[in-house]
Amino acid sequence: MTLNRRKFIGSTAAVAAVLSAPMVKAGGHGKPRVVVVGGGAGGATAARYIAKDSKGEIDVTLIEPTRMYYTCFFSNLYLGGFKEISDIGHTYGGLAAGGVNVVHDWAVGVDRDAKTVALAGGGSVPYDKLILSPGIDFVDGAVEGWDLSAQNAMPHAYKAGSQSELLKAQLKAMPQGGTFAMVAPPNPYRCPPGPYERVSMVAHFLKQNNPTAKIIVADPKEKFSKMALFQEGWNNHYAGMVDWVGSDFGGGEVSVDPGAMTLTIDGEVTNVDVCNVIPAMKAGRIAELAGVTDGNWAPVNAADMSTKADADIYVLGDASQQGDMPKSGFSANSQAKVCANAVRGALTGSKVFPAKFSNTCWSLIAPNDGVKVGATYEATQEKIAKVDGFISATGETSDVRKATYEESEGWYTGITTDMMG
Amino acid sequence: MARRNILSILLSAVVLCTAAAADDFGDPEAGEKVYKQCKSCHQLGEGAKHRIGPHLNGIFGRQAASHEGFRYSKALVRVGAGGLEWHADTLDTFLENPRAMASGTRMSFKGLKDAEDRLNVIAYLRQFSDNPADIPEADPTATATDHNLDPAILALKGDPEYGAYLSSECTTCHQATGGDDGIPSIVLWPEEDFVIAMHAYKNKDRPNPVMQMMAGRLNAEEIAALAAYFATLEE
Numbered sequence A: 001m002t003l004n005r006r007k008f009i010g011s012t013a014a015v016a017a018v019l020s021a022p023m024v025k026a027g028g029h030g031k032p033r034v035v036v037v038g039g040g041a042g043g044a045t046a047a048r049y050i051a052k053d054s055k056g057e058i059d060v061t062l063i064e065p066t067r068m069y070y071t072c073f074f075s076n077l078y079l080g081g082f083k084e085i086s087d088i089g090h091t092y093g094g095l096a097a098g099g100v101n102v103v104h105d106w107a108v109g110v111d112r113d114a115k116t117v118a119l120a121g122g123g124s125v126p127y128d129k130l131i132l133s134p135g136i137d138f139v140d141g142a143v144e145g146w147d148l149s150a151q152n153a154m155p156h157a158y159k160a161g162s163q164s165e166l167l168k169a170q171l172k173a174m175p176q177g178g179t180f181a182m183v184a185p186p187n188p189y190r191c192p193p194g195p196y197e198r199v200s201m202v203a204h205f206l207k208q209n210n211p212t213a214k215i216i217v218a219d220p221k222e223k224f225s226k227m228a229l230f231q232e233g234w235n236n237h238y239a240g241m242v243d244w245v246g247s248d249f250g251g252g253e254v255s256v257d258p259g260a261m262t263l264t265i266d267g268e269v270t271n272v273d274v275c276n277v278i279p280a281m282k283a284g285r286i287a288e289l290a291g292v293t294d295g296n297w298a299p300v301n302a303a304d305m306s307t308k309a310d311a312d313i314y315v316l317g318d319a320s321q322q323g324d325m326p327k328s329g330f331s332a333n334s335q336a337k338v339c340a341n342a343v344r345g346a347l348t349g350s351k352v353f354p355a356k357f358s359n360t361c362w363s364l365i366a367p368n369d370g371v372k373v374g375a376t377y378e379a380t381q382e383k384i385a386k387v388d389g390f391i392s393a394t395g396e397t398s399d400v401r402k403a404t405y406e407e408s409e410g411w412y413t414g415i416t417t418d419m420m421g
Numbered sequence B: 001m002a003r004r005n006i007l008s009i010l011l012s013a014v015v016l017c018t019a020a021a022a023d024d025f026g027d028p029e030a031g032e033k034v035y036k037q038c039k040s041c042h043q044l045g046e047g048a049k050h051r052i053g054p055h056l057n058g059i060f061g062r063q064a065a066s067h068e069g070f071r072y073s074k075a076l077v078r079v080g081a082g083g084l085e086w087h088a089d090t091l092d093t094f095l096e097n098p099r100a101m102a103s104g105t106r107m108s109f110k111g112l113k114d115a116e117d118r119l120n121v122i123a124y125l126r127q128f129s130d131n132p133a134d135i136p137e138a139d140p141t142a143t144a145t146d147h148n149l150d151p152a153i154l155a156l157k158g159d160p161e162y163g164a165y166l167s168s169e170c171t172t173c174h175q176a177t178g179g180d181d182g183i184p185s186i187v188l189w190p191e192e193d194f195v196i197a198m199h200a201y202k203n204k205d206r207p208n209p210v211m212q213m214m215a216g217r218l219n220a221e222e223i224a225a226l227a228a229y230f231a232t233l234e235e
């Protein structure tokens, strides 16, 4: 039997000795302090793991403005009627009970010399290591005619919660035979299959409640994640309902008028009843304020997710620019654990093990028709690099698809427990 | 039924509905085929030992979760302490949907929906119980778990601390508490079973592509480390 394509690790102790960072004591104060900004897939996981594994040796503060975290993952299933909004909301009580100091506030600035994070509510929090996992914000002017003041008329629903509820309400209120439009984002953006899973879930809802309605998708891309699987699914389940306009057909030449409720694709004006605008994305603004971004994202070192700009600031999840991993909750969670291990090692001298990353994204196309795509990754000098991967095949049996969907439900419980305790 | 009147009201309602079935004997030969699904976790017959699940010799008449030397889920211990005993009728209810009866059970099994399958597998199980004593003992089925792993791999002693770190990749999907909501529990498995299962994924002898991918890049020492860690977790 062959052990592994890659090198067999002779002794973990030897590896740890090579990799563990020199011990950095807390600078002149008692316990070392870690501040985490953003309690989502990346930040909650990092805070929880550092608190859990350091067993009280490190002070962990999490700064997160919302008291209830609504996962974007499964928010499409909420639109489709497979989940209630309450199923995708999670509180921070578990983290607090696990020893994390949870501060409900916005971080509004980072003083890298003083090593403090300023809060919107006043005051500041000192850190030895700062972990930013703020998710995404939208690029100004990305879609002509749309800005944040238009997000009620034309919701993005790409941060879950009230936006998801709004989009669902609009979907329900659509007139019979009406038009649901989506403006899809350019790469890179959070959750590559997300817009297309959403199209599937909207189609499912309309098929039940509004079968003569139409869906039009204006897309600045030529192809998208799991494209063959989604298109097969749309044909099988929602024949004739979905009109996907890719960049070849002007899908990138788009403007909207939220007052008139029109969408213009390549000069052609369409009246729409619901318009889901998902603009181009960038790192959550605090990353930029901390001065760790380069362009729209924050470049990081693959081995520990520390930023290229500042060795004491780490960026996780969607906001980071790390290489080959898609921007997903699974990825953010995976990166958080590598980072937690490294941060703990740097602050307390605990063993640091080699970085290993993985991701799997499940998508639901129709009831019991689930598909998945996944890959494993490793840290190289240059980036997080893909090692191996798989994707569901077209034409799979309904048993396989059902099992895939059930697996995604298991994953959802697993990851939310892993994040929130 | 008198012995079992301690069961919860909910449960007795279910039991009453299935009581008729419980008095019929199923076909143990057909049951042996159904049992194939159980075999990878539960040994049965002469020499049977606890593995991922407890062995099932002499299960009839036994209180649930009552074997010394097997670490049951808290959920099953609770229903056992609440008076649940295994008989044809209670087994029938449990096998139909294990988690309906013990919501936190680590038995990662969706249940047998087909009443006849349940009847048959219960008839098969009876052959390995003295109670009722008049059913003859059948051939033993307890076998070592099938594998062709190099004994050197099985002999590797894993480092639980390294396993704890590596396990964080598993707990994105597999709950560290042993819960199972569509993805099976992997806590408290005997180390050998864990190692065999992971190598089976690694060699693509087991089908799930996510697991093939995850196991595929773990070396033998890392698998041993994970096995060592998960074997010792507390619920």
Ligand SMILES: Cc1cc2nc3c(=O)[nH]c(=O)nc-3n(C[C@H](O)[C@H](O)[C@H](O)COP(=O)(O)OP(=O)(O)OC[C@H]3O[C@@H](n4cnc5c(N)ncnc54)[C@H](O)[C@@H]3O)c2cc1C
Residues within 6 Å of the ligand: A037, A038, A039, A040, A041, A042, A043, A063, A064, A065, A066, A069, A071, A072, A073, A074, A075, A076, A105, A106, A107, A108, A133, A134, A135, A136, A157, A158, A159, A190, A191, A194, A195, A198, A284, A285, A286, A316, A317, A318, A319, A327, A328, A329, A330, A331, A332, A360, A361, A362
């Ligand atoms: C429709 C949709 C479907 C998706 N489906 C999946 C899926 O099936 N699987 C999957 O793996 N991923 C999925 N994703 C992607 C996933 O949601 C994100 O990739 C993931 O949430 C990223 O984690 P994060 O920690 O980077 O950011 P987030 O989870 O967005 O967390 C960021 C947090 O930071 C907080 N924050 C922001 N700025 C500040 C500040 N200045 N101060 C304090 N706090 C701040 C925010 O309030 C937020 O709670 C989906 C996304 C969408 C939109």
